[in-house]
Amino acid sequence: MLDIIDNILNNKINAVSLDIFDTILLRNAASEEERFYKIAIGYQEKLAESGFYFSLKDLFYLRCACHHMAYRASPLVNGVREPGIRLIVEALCSSLSIDPLFVPKLISIDVDYEVHNLRVNWRLLRDVKVLQNYGVSVFLISDMYLRESDLNFIITRLCPGFAFEKIYVSSDFSASKHSNGGLFDIFLAEQKYNASEVMHIGDNYCSDVLQAQRKGIACIYLPRNKVFVVNRTIRKYFFEFIKKRDFYDNL
Numbered sequence: 001m002l003d004i005i006d007n008i009l010n011n012k013i014n015a016v017s018l019d020i021f022d023t024i025l026l027r028n029a030a031s032e033e034e035r036f037y038k039i040a041i042g043y044q045e046k047l048a049e050s051g052f053y054f055s056l057k058d059l060f061y062l063r064c065a066c067h068h069m070a071y072r073a074s075p076l077v078n079g080v081r082e083p084g085i086r087l088i089v090e091a092l093c094s095s096l097s098i099d100p101l102f103v104p105k106l107i108s109i110d111v112d113y114e115v116h117n118l119r120v121n122w123r124l125l126r127d128v129k130v131l132q133n134y135g136v137s138v139f140l141i142s143d144m145y146l147r148e149s150d151l152n153f154i155i156t157r158l159c160p161g162f163a164f165e166k167i168y169v170s171s172d173f174s175a176s177k178h179s180n181g182g183l184f185d186i187f188l189a190e191q192k193y194n195a196s197e198v199m200h201i202g203d204n205y206c207s208d209v210l211q212a213q214r215k216g217i218a219c220i221y222l223p224r225n226k227v228f229v230v231n232r233t234i235r236k237y238f239f240e241f242i243k244k245r246d247f248y249d250n251l
Contacts, residue, residue, distance in 0.1 A: 019202030020142040025118040031236040042109035066091040077174035084171035141168040181211035
């Protein structure tokens with residue numbers, strides 16, 4: 001990826017804002033619903049340890065419902081709703097009538113899932129470290145319901161020794177890249193950068209290209225390859241097929 005290094009150094013960029021998921025940390029081909037299903041398995045096991053027994057189907061559907069409900073119920077800030085994982089899991093515990101003390105235990109299931117199912121984009125990370133050696137500051141910026149502390153933990157586990165300046169995550173700032181680029185505004189204002197000093201790198205054309213450009217930030221678009229996109233589409237429709245037939249125990 002020498003073109004990334006050359007592009008940034010030749011344009012006298014002082015800072016790189018780096019998307020996290022599917023950019024520096026790569027997901028497998030599982031759809032969002034399939035991820036929630038696997039997380040629900042972890043919930044079921046954790047709750048069973050304390051004598052609470054719920055069907056996997058109920059926990060899966062409730063996890064999905066609480067996720068979507070949290071996005072509708074979270075405060076509207078500048079036209080954007082960005083809930084955090086705590087709101088999602090609190091709603092789940094309330095629906096199950098279990099002690100709120102389980103909230104951090106269940107949040108840890110979500111975090112643990114990410115640790116075990118993400119892989120590092122080592123080629124990109126290598127180039128980012130080269131840029132840091134040239135004095136370029138690196139920030140991470142993500143639309144995600146997990147908290148900054150959760151993402152710090154994940155990155156520390158998967159990328160030991162990777163030093164970055166700060167993580168900007170939508171759930172902590174009630175702002176996003178995707179909706180209106182507000183998370184870029186917060187980053188630029190807090191770090192006191194002009195947009196022309198920053199290069200953003202990401203995989204999502206709307207969030208990481210269009211919204212960055214609308215803020216005057218140059219960008220490098222790194223989409224996942226076509227094989228991955230096809231595999232994710234197949235996995236999504238296969239999961240829908242399984243879900244409609246209640247074959248949950250066969251997944």
